Every structure is written in C-alpha cells, then in structure tokens.
Amino acid sequence: MSSVLNFLRFTNLDLDTREDGVWVVTLNRPAKRNALDAATIEELVELFSTAPRRGARAMVLTAAGDHFCAGLDLIEHHDADRSPADFMHLCMRWHEAFNKMEYGGVPVIAALKGAVVGGGLELASAAHVRVADATTYFALPEGQRGLFTGGGATIRVADLIGKARMIDMMLTGRVYHGQEAIDVGLAQYRVEGSSFDKALELATRAAANLPLTNFAICSAISHMQNMSSFDAAYAEAVVAGVVNTQPAARERLAAFADKTAARVRPNAG
Known part of the structure; x- marks a missing residue:
C-alpha cells in the first residue's frame, strides 16, 4: 500500500x-x-x-x-x-x-x-x-x-x-x-x-466480503432509495443478476452447499 x-x-x-x-x-x-x-x-x-x-x-x-x-x-x-x-x-x-x-x-x-x-x-x-x-x-x-x-x-x-x-x-x-x-x-x-x-x-x-458485493451494498441501496419502488425493484433485480453470478462468489456458494461455510448464529453480531 x-x-x-x-x-x-x-x-x-x-x-x-x-x-x-x-x-x-x-x-x-x-x-x-x-x-x-x-x-x-x-x-x-x-x-x-x-x-x-x-x-x-x-x-x-x-x-x-x-x-x-x-x-x-x-x-x-x-x-x-x-x-x-x-x-x-x-x-x-x-x-x-x-x-x-x-x-x-x-x-x-x-x-x-x-x-x-x-x-x-x-x-x-x-x-x-x-x-x-x-x-x-x-x-x-x-x-x-x-x-x-x-x-x-x-x-x-x-x-x-x-x-x-x-x-x-x-x-x-x-x-x-x-x-x-x-x-x-x-x-x-x-x-x-x-x-x-x-x-x-x-x-x-x-x-473480508467480496468487493463487488460491498459495492452493491454501499452504493446501489442508496441509489435505490432515490427511486420509485417500481424502478427500485427493476434496479435491484439487475444488480442481483450481476452480483449473485460473479465468479468470485462460486467458492463461497460451494462452501455453503457442502456445509463448510459458517452459519448465521443469533450471537454473531
């Protein structure tokens, strides 16, 4: 750096x-x-x-x-x-x-x-x-x-x-x-x-999150709040289409599928 x-x-x-x-x-x-x-x-x-x-x-x-x-x-x-x-x-x-x-x-x-x-x-x-x-x-x-x-x-x-x-x-x-x-x-x-x-x-x-996922969370949500609910639903679907199919997510999805990924727990926060 x-x-x-x-x-x-x-x-x-x-x-x-x-x-x-x-x-x-x-x-x-x-x-x-x-x-x-x-x-x-x-x-x-x-x-x-x-x-x-x-x-x-x-x-x-x-x-x-x-x-x-x-x-x-x-x-x-x-x-x-x-x-x-x-x-x-x-x-x-x-x-x-x-x-x-x-x-x-x-x-x-x-x-x-x-x-x-x-x-x-x-x-x-x-x-x-x-x-x-x-x-x-x-x-x-x-x-x-x-x-x-x-x-x-x-x-x-x-x-x-x-x-x-x-x-x-x-x-x-x-x-x-x-x-x-x-x-x-x-x-x-x-x-x-x-x-x-x-x-x-x-x-x-x-x-530790994927950068593209963080980008969507920290940019797209704010943009969607400025839209009508109809337009925000469309934008959300487009962003999800890009983010949820990113190649870097495959390994994390595989870990969830084979049960090696950490699970959500009530005391995780």
Whole structure:
C-alpha cells in the first residue's frame, strides 16, 4: 500500500493503510475540534474519489483529540465573509465529498466520540455504519447560530431520524446522546469502551466480503432509495443478476452447499 501513501498527501487528514485493505482515515485538526474548513473538504473529495480505485476494501473514519467533528469551521466562515454564490459553491463541494463517500462503494465505518455537531453530523451521516462511545453527543445548532444546513442534513439526517426530529434539533438545539441517540437512529452501535476498536472490528469484517458485493451494498441501496419502488425493484433485480453470478462468489456458494461455510448464529453480531 506504499504507493497509496505516496500518491495521497494530506494536511488535515492522516491516512493509514493496512494489509487487509482497511484504510484508517483520521480527521486531524484537534485544536479546532476537527471542524471542517474548505481545505479539509477538498482532501475528503480527493480521498473518497481515490479510495475505490486504490484498493480500499473498507474504511474507518475517526478523529484526533476528544471530538469527532464540530461541523463547519465558523471562524473561517466568518473571516472569509463569503458571497451567497461563494458559499453555495462551498456547499456543493461538501456534497461532492459526502456523495463520493456514500455512493463510492467502499464501506465507511465512522468511529464517533465527543461532538458530532452540525456539519460533523452531516459527515457522520454519510458513513454506512456509525459507532458511538459514551462521550458522543449529536446536535444541529444551526438555528441558534442564524444558519441552515448545507452539507446534506436535510437528506441524510432526516432519513436517519425523520423530518420532525431533525426540525426539533434545529429549532430548539436539542442534543441527543447515550442510548436515546441509538434509539432514534443516529448510530447503529454504542460502546462503553473505544468506538475506534469497534469500528475497526466492523471494517475488518466488511473488508473480508467480496468487493463487488460491498459495492452493491454501499452504493446501489442508496441509489435505490432515490427511486420509485417500481424502478427500485427493476434496479435491484439487475444488480442481483450481476452480483449473485460473479465468479468470485462460486467458492463461497460451494462452501455453503457442502456445509463448510459458517452459519448465521443469533450471537454473531
């Protein structure tokens, strides 16, 4: 994987590639609570554009310091004094980064801790799996700051928790944490120990899947959610036709047929 590290040079992200194909990506602006400035967004665009073509089989998205991401870098935003058109184009780059993350076909597991706030929640919601630890809290404080979401919360966060809950978070500053955050759908896992350790475990498990199968799971499902049920049924059949007949699956199917494959157990998760 050294060629990957030679190809990708980041300032605000740290990248560690493992032999099993798991990439560990660390947001590295801890003094800013990993707030997302324009430069970090450009690095995320490059990362998620490159990963599927450079052998990534799964990714862990984590952060340096005590917080996952505090959202838009408000100091940069204030100092830049952007025009409406400039900020619109910045938002489009956020969408570019997060769309490549969600639709790129490589499983992304987010290891959450501390603040997952505003644009940080938009970033986390673009991951395929989210793991929260005991310190994690979620908020959309845009209403109190005179702002509106611009990185996809109206699409992904509303999809996770419902329109009414998202509006409540923005209007009132409501903060979710603990089991309540899991119950409303902001994360799939909550651990008392390290969210990174759990995320790495899940990414390692996902990386053992066939890449084409993971691509379908982490790209096709999102596309199908944007279709009518009639069109989604057609698309699902086409994707299943391609994925379920891939030559690389024959060995796994044979192992199931001759009863040497692992069986699904109730404690497997």
